[in-house]
Amino acid sequence: MRGEATPRLREALEDDIVSGRLKPGQRLDEVSLAERFDVSRTPIREALIQLAASGMVEIRPRRGAFVALLGPRALIESFELMAEIEAACGRLAARRMTPEDRAAIEQSHAGCAAAVAAEDRETYYAENARFHAAIYAATGNRVLAGEAQRHQRLLQPYRRLQLRVPRRMDASFAEHEAILDALLKGDGDLAAERLRAHVLVQGERFLNLITALQDEAEAVARVG
Amino acid sequence: MRGEATPRLREALEDDIVSGRLKPGQRLDEVSLAERFDVSRTPIREALIQLAASGMVEIRPRRGAFVALLGPRALIESFELMAEIEAACGRLAARRMTPEDRAAIEQSHAGCAAAVAAEDRETYYAENARFHAAIYAATGNRVLAGEAQRHQRLLQPYRRLQLRVPRRMDASFAEHEAILDALLKGDGDLAAERLRAHVLVQGERFLNLITALQDEAEAVARVG
């Protein structure tokens, strides 16, 4: 076997969670996972512990690991934290972004525009993630960018659902335009303000969907 | 043995790192730790993995675990992240703090005042941590408060050193007073601004000490 197993397992499980193949609340049985990946329980456990530390998995002592299921309160608070992190990124990016950073942001913004025109939600979803990631990178602060990326991935399972909201894609794109405008003007405070609102509005609109998700996830948890 | 070993080990190791008993760069040998805590390598490994995920420990594949040693760049970036998180906490705390939150903040501020009067750096160090923690709690956002706490602990080994800077304690206290003033006025933007500056100035003054720390830590790494 080439390379070590644990990092590969962590990435595979994280991808399954972020992409929604593993749903919030779902049980993660060590033995089943060990069989599925054809390894012993040891590297599975180590991968689960890492995911738990990053918040993607919840480990209840003696009761097993579950895909993290954020309740309404935790979800609101997480979006608020995300809003503040994004605002910080916007403040710093406006001041520091290099021409390359700027090009990357504009390119992903163009990708978003194309997705809106094509009414392709999956593509918009992906390009939106790139747009935000480009802003993180433009801060020039790798520690901050890493934290921003981690939290974005944490909320990804919930964001995906959020795009089902009617007209949300157009509204999101309009907000992106305003954010880009502030960044290009070099107005850090304005960029921060607009990014914060952009994320917070997601969280708010999103609350309508929480109950539905909660029920769905709990049903999965009961069955699986 | 009552309860599980891993959480206890994680806490013990984290305390050793935060308190400075284990120094940045120091090697963490699994076998030695297992003997010291009288457990097998398994729970030691799991505790180290958790600490690595939170950033307190660095695990280099096949080469072992080390107490995280932040280079100059990572340190600057970490302080900048901390400044933004604290600013966010200040913004929200100013708007939302309850009378109990306010009492807790004022109480720890009084503790800081006493420590300054007594020129007791260790006490100031502890009360300062309480002051900041009280602001985190006053946001009413547990997720945000948790992140703030985690990052504060991450930087604690370096902060401790920082208090050696002459006159820093008095300056720090004066800044606290200005922060408290903004919070009591309910001016979130001002509190954010002052908290950001308060943390950033620590990071800046701190740079003078980095080289010394780096050398010291590397010497430890070579010996230990």
Next chain:
DNA sequence: GTCAATCATCATGTATGCAAGATTATAGGA
């Protein structure tokens, strides 16, 4: 028929064993 208590089963948490890569020591040559 419902509920409670006991017991069987199962999963987790920890210990131990083993293989492979990393580190260090040693021996040989320049």
Next chain:
DNA sequence: TCCTATAATCTTGCATACATGATGATTGAC
């Protein structure tokens, strides 16, 4: 004497084994 190559040792990473607490099934009582 110094450098290099090789071998011994040590440590990590994973597999396996075992004990304890949790889960749920079955039996008995009401």
